[in-house]
Amino acid sequence: MDELYAAAEEKKIPRQALSSGKILEKELARARSFPGEFFSFPIIRPDGFDVRLSVSNDKLRAFLYVRKAADAPHTLDFKLIASVLNSSKIRFADPDLLKERLFQFRDSDEMELVDLPVAQGIPPSKGISAGLRENVKWLEGAEFAAIRRRISVWAENHIAEYGNLFRTPPEISSPGLKIGFVVQGDLALEFVCGEPGKPGVDIYGAAIPGLSGDAPVIHTDETLSVEPEGIRAGQHGAFLLEDSGNALFARILPYCDAYAELQPSADRMELFLTLCPAAGAGEPLTEERVRAAFSGQTAAAVQEFDRARIQALIREAETAGRECKTRIAQGTPAVPPGSPLVVWDASGPGGIVRKGGKILAYRVMEAGANGRDVLGNPIPFTGKEAVPVPQPGFFVEKREEDGWWCFYAAVSGEIVRNGEEISVSDRREFLRDVGPDDPSECFPGAVVIRGNVQKGATVKAEGVLTLNGNADASILSSEDSVVVKGGIKGGKLGTVWARNGIDIGFAENARLLAGGDVRVEKYCFRCAVKTNGRFSVGGIPGILTGGTVRARYGVEAVQLGTARKLRTVVSFGQNYIVGEQVEFAEQDFAKVMEELAGTEKKLRALAGGDDDPVVRSLRQKKLSLMKQKERLAMRIFTLKERFGGHAVSKVLVHGDVWPGVILESHGRYFEVNEKMTGVYFFFDPSPGIIRWAPLENSGSGNDTGR
Structure with a gap:
């Protein structure tokens, strides 16, 4: 304040012309809250008469501001002051005291009356604090110690995924730790409401509800959801709760005994x-x-x-x-006289058998035979009529071995029983939707699905996999090819994998992985595509936009990108299957180096010699890791040499290419900054750049790569 007054005096501004000390202090406090920045505010008091009534945000206090007119005799307009006070509808604490204070101000030399308290409400009181009801059965004694020990060992090996649980709350080593098991959806911790405090009254006479007590302080992670009624489990597993005294820390770790x-x-x-x-x-x-x-x-x-x-x-x-x-x-059924005793070697009708695999064996029991169930209980035969012997059907070979007639599969597939005829079908057909509860094992033949594939389902085939409908966030996998007449809406989880090619109607937010060509009929939106062949979106509208595409032999589309400038990255001209192997090998190399560093650290900490079995074991482990490191380094070098090879390819766009599209090949990039129409892109190995040219001009190109 002294510096401000001194500066005003230098400017020949009289002290009487300045605003009151309270107002200047407020403005200076605001200026200090913005360090390093210029902050200006008026310091000279306006000349005219002024009266203002201010109310606090909680409506518990009211303040009056009055400023005298600069012209003599500095009178107060009591009529205007009364109008402001009466129109506010505020219940004033003491009208007589207020009137007396205004008279004192009128008779004083002060020019401003700042923040005069005129009303005071009754604040509500805080009630009893809320609590938590624990709906988890906590482990105790030896069981708690055993589970805690298992989690400790597991946590050491998963620091990268879950953090260091020995140092990050809830700490496994904490004495205040509790462990219990929860199921997804359980309300693990339930909020218990406290009692509200006494109500208050604001300056207008309205009631203010009493305040609730303090809520418990609890820190959670993404495995738990905080809801109005409490803390709910977001997954199955071990529920860890630590009370540090000041707060609670909770999380769920995956835990389920096999x-x-x-x-x-x-x-x-x-x-x-x-x-x-x-x-x-x-x-x-x-x-x-x-x-x-x-x-x-x-x-x-x-x-x-x-x-x-x-x-x-x-x-x-x-x-x-x-x-x-x-x-x-x-079990073995009872066999009437003259009937066949059938022993299934495979899993029976509906089961899977490999080519050359034995399906069943039978022989005719002239005198009949008792049966036996799977629990070993005998089943006596009754005087029923003889039943027919099994007959070989399609793709079934019949041979006689040691008095038994044996059926063998001529192809891999599903065992089908039609009356007494036993066949093997190398084609599995679903006339309905396939869901997550259907078998996920790989079928050794072709699979045809007439319906849709629901979210969470997995369908695998060694032959061609054909889907007539649409696929949700699911997995479609084939050792041959995949044909989807509808499309896939992957929700960032859906995957289509084929050793050969993929033909699909449309793809949204999915992964398409193929060793051969990938053909999309309508559009491809925000997908991750990786193919060792060619990728094309050739139908109507034929749009490829968003996501990443890695196609060894190039890309063809009607439109690349959109007017919204959605980021679309297209890589071409390299073997991206080998590139993926490089990534995996580098990850393995990093793990080996980390394990090697840990082993060397343990060796340095031990003082024992060669006779110490622990030291000897660690040295053997170190030697093994160093050999593994050399093998991986050589593999990475070889794979990178293969990945660096160039495959002649182009990115052809018959329609528009929009800004937001980025093309890449051999670490060189070309970014589209303005709309282009009817062009193709290719990598020129000599200068090592990406060129482009009009589709009608297959000769010269333009150097616009980097």
Whole structure:
């Protein structure tokens, strides 16, 4: 303030002409809140009479401002002041005191009356704080210690995904940690409302509701959602809650123990094995866990269930990443006299058999035979009429072996039973929609779907995969080709993969991966395309816009990009399958280097010599990692040499190319900055740039690359 007064005096501004000290202090405080910036405000008091009434935001206080006129005799307009006060409808605290204070101001030498309190409401009080009801069954004792230990080991190996859980709350090592299990959708923590405080009254006489108590402070991550009623689980897993004293920290880690379960059918003639792989830090799916499910009365039915088959089923479940149910045994029905005893080697009608695989074996029992269910209980035969023997149908070969007639598959496919005729179909057809509950194993033949493919479904085929409808966020995979007569709306999750080519009506927010050509009929919008062949969008409207396209032998489209300047990146002229292998090899190399650095750090921390078994083990591990590092370095070098090779290719656009399109080849880029029509782009290896030319001129090009 002193500096301000001194500056005003230098400008020959009398002190009486300045605004009051309170107003100047307010303006200076505002100026200090903008350090390093110029801030200006008026310091000279206006000449005219003024009266203003201000109310606080919470309507609990009112203040009066009055300024005398600069001209003598500096009188107050009490009539105007009364009009302002009466029209405000404010309940004044003490009208007589207000009147007295105004008279004092009139008789004083002061020119401004600043922030005179004229009304004061009654503020509401704060009530009892809200609380949390924990709807989770917390682990205790040895069970808590075991799960905590498993999560600790798992967390050390997943720091990149979940952070260091030993240092980031909720900390695994914290003494205030609780662990329980939740299912997606559970209301893990429920808010318990506190009691509101006493109500207040504002300066207008209106009631103000009492304030709620403080809400609990809880920090969550994306695995939990905060809702009005509480904290809800967004996924299955282990729920970690830490009370640090000042706040709560909560998150969910993936955790599900693997399980194996045997279940007979209602008639006890079939036995099913259900396997579910572990998730996160859960107990893994092991052969011992599967064999433990064989114990008890069903052991006789599975005593020849060999190790190789168990491991194959475990791999299948882990690949699927979900519960898998497999028929592993069948009972033997009672055989009337003169009827065939049929023993199925494959999984029976509806099951999958490989070419040359045994389907069944039978022999005629002249005297009949008792049967046995999967639990080992005998089934006596009754005096029924003899049943016909099985007959080989399409793609089934019949041979006699050691008194048994055996059926073998001539092709890989699905076993079909029509009466007594047994056939193998190398084509699976769905006359309906395919959903996530349908089998996801790879069918060894062609697959035809007459309906649609729903979200979350997986369809795999070794032959041609044909979809007549549309695909949602799903996976379509073929070792041959994929034909989608509709299209795919992938929602950034849908994928179409083919070892050869892909033909599809349209594609939105999906991934298209193919070893051969990819042809889109209508449009391709915001997709990630990678092909070792050629990519084309040749129908009507034939638009390619958004996303990334990597096509070894080039791209052809009617329109590339849109007027909205949507970023569209097109790479061409290189083997992008090899490029993907380079990325994977570099990721493996980074992991090996990280593990090698950790091993060397442990060796430096140990003081033992060659006789120390721990040191010896670490040195052997280091040697193995160094050899692995050399192999990966050589592989990366070789792959990069292959990736650097050039494939003659072009990007042809029959219509418009819009700004926002970026073309790339061999690390060189060409960005479209203005609309172009009827052009093609190509990479010139000599100068190492991307050129373009009109479609009608296949000779000369224009140097506009970089």
